[in-house]
Amino acid sequence: MESQGQGGQGGQVVVQLILEHFGGLKDPRVARTKRHALSNVLVMALCAVIAGADGWEGLAQFARSRAQWLASFLDMPHGVPCADTFRRVLCALHPQAFEACMRRWMQALAREVRGQVVAVDGKSVRGALSKTLAGSPLHLVHVWASEQRLLLAQQAVAGAPGEVAAIPELLAQLQLQGAVVTVDANGCTAKVAQAVVHAGADYVLHLKGNRGPLYSHVKDMFAPVRANPEASHSGVDTHSRSVSKGHGRREVRTAWAVALRPEDLPPSAHKWPRLRTAVLLRRERTLKGKVSQEWHYYLSSLPPQARKLTGLIRGHWGVENGLHWCLDVCMGEDSRTIRHFNGAQNFAVLSRIALTLLRREKTLKAGVPTRRKKAGWDTDYLLRVLLAGFPEN
Template sequence: MPAGTVSPIDPCLDQLARWTTTVADDAHLPALLTALEALPDPRDRRGRRYRLPSLIAVALCAVATGARSFYAIADWVTGVPQEVLARCGIRFRIPSEATIRQVLGRIDGDTLDRVLSAHLAACTDATGRVAVAVDGKTIRGARIGTTVAPHLVSAVTHAEGVVLGQCRTADKSNEIPAVRRLVRGLDLAGAVVTVDAMHTQKTTARCLREQCRAEYVMVVKANQPGLLARVQSQPWEQVPVVWSDPLERGHGREEQRSYKIVTVARGLRFPYAQQAIEVTRLRRVIGTEEWSIEVVYAICSLPCEQAPPRLLASWIRGHWAIENKVHYVRDVTFDEDRSTVRAGHGPQVMATLRNVVIGLHRRAGQSNIAQACRRLAANPHHAVDLVLRA
């Protein structure tokens, strides 16, 4: 070739060098890739064209823009500039929908969740006592014939609405053992865990206090008749109201809650219970004069010095953050219950990806997740920034 003549492949090599430099200069990408390297690759070593961390990274970016299925993830990958894929570690071929579906459908969902949750937790500077809600959700759209739909239990922070962890219940079991398995795998030392009445179990209470070094707030209902009777037998008529929430108006009704609290270090015969709470709910449909009254009981493992009435009230109300900030968003924004992802571990993997991007959006200061997804869909570079700089 004559001197000074430029090879026709030189521009391609030059462009590739620029993409490689972009990846090398991104300080956040190595942390994500390093974390995802701990995830076992379900594929055979022969014929791998893409690194597993890169495929998960582009899937997270696509879901952060509102992608609801493997097809939508593949469409996003096909439509974005090559520079965006290069930042995720994909520099040559564009992965097909079949590749994305087969790989994500074979990853173990519990392991993926542990890896991503640990990575996000390492990037978080939490201060003060953290309140965490634990509850379950069924992925109804993943039911195939008579096969039971996957049921997942999650741990979500009250304040941010960030999912700390998630695991799947056994097909022939229920949430109770799954919750214990979930909390044992999380760093909950010093946190307050709120649960509904299903999980008001002595073994769960001991698990939280002795193995997780966490505190608890548990609702008491008729599934524990002995405990409920002992709580109801407290001298509530002689106990004054120590806290009342402001009157709330919304969804066509008014509601107000008042709280009575007694110290019960002995007498409940329930592990580590130190306070019992009576919550009275007054509700009225706007436009009517009749108020309905509902009384709910709860117990707490913290003494009154560490859990004053106002804080207890916020924990009891904050438990619904898992429904309002996570489950509702997955159902409405990401249409999870009608998702056609059903095979293998696909439903749980997609739920984990949704949990992660919801948490990333909230940490970025976004309260309207649907709006945040639309904004990122208009600029894929911002989607990569959100995921890689977590």
């Protein structure tokens, strides 16, 4: 779909798109304080974040500078909101309801995830400190479709330990049939494995010492391999080795996969549905002549195919480069000092929608920071970014 000049019909289409996904959102204000329609506030805020705004004053500055353009498709009898209005509205909106609107929008953009990695990982927004959590940063759990580079859902939790309870709730709200859900050590629990299987997906979970007897069992099982990794081991079902190079670094990944027999596992493992395979992964990095080595253990519901499992494990880290790094470097998230907990969560939702739309717009061959600048300079381009929020035909 193409934009229609400076606002006009193209802008009206954008308004309809916003209303389609956010129209059911409850306006938290009392009637006498509603000088600006909630839909107007949301449209202006999203446009501003796409164009580089990073706080309440930035939202207001964008609205003032583009007031004429906004008025070409918005009914604005009272002009544009001030910074305090943006702050009050976005701090008053219920974060879970706002995130649910984003989730529905992102799922409308998503393609089928069958056979693809869906990575679950947490990220702290270090500039957003919560008064309710003794000054700790806002911590969000993300569900990321790695191949599609699309955020499917997020939820605020009480730091990394709170991820365990949030992950099953998030997975239950998504269409994950046939996907491979990957989770780091915080979420390596029987309840998470149960939630993945209940969603019709498989899992690859990073196993560490916090899993007690199960970790000890897997560690002891792979002890001969770690003692002599170059030898052949009769207990190993499959073995793989891959090498990658880039930016002056060489990394060798060697994996060993073993089928787990239920009768050999500790009693605590019987709570894990379809637990089928244990993986040992060694990562050797060479950078500027210095060699470092790491060993990692994983549990999976998939067959013991070392090469395939190594690829899935590597796919998990797409959430770090494809989402977390971009939010910090391209969207300036860690330096954004919004202290209100609800406001920080809701601004984070706007940032993630903006990042998604900026990436989906394909006419400008440039990185996200350049695209944001272009959107601030050129309203026709900003409309093209917004219209990228429609599902592809």
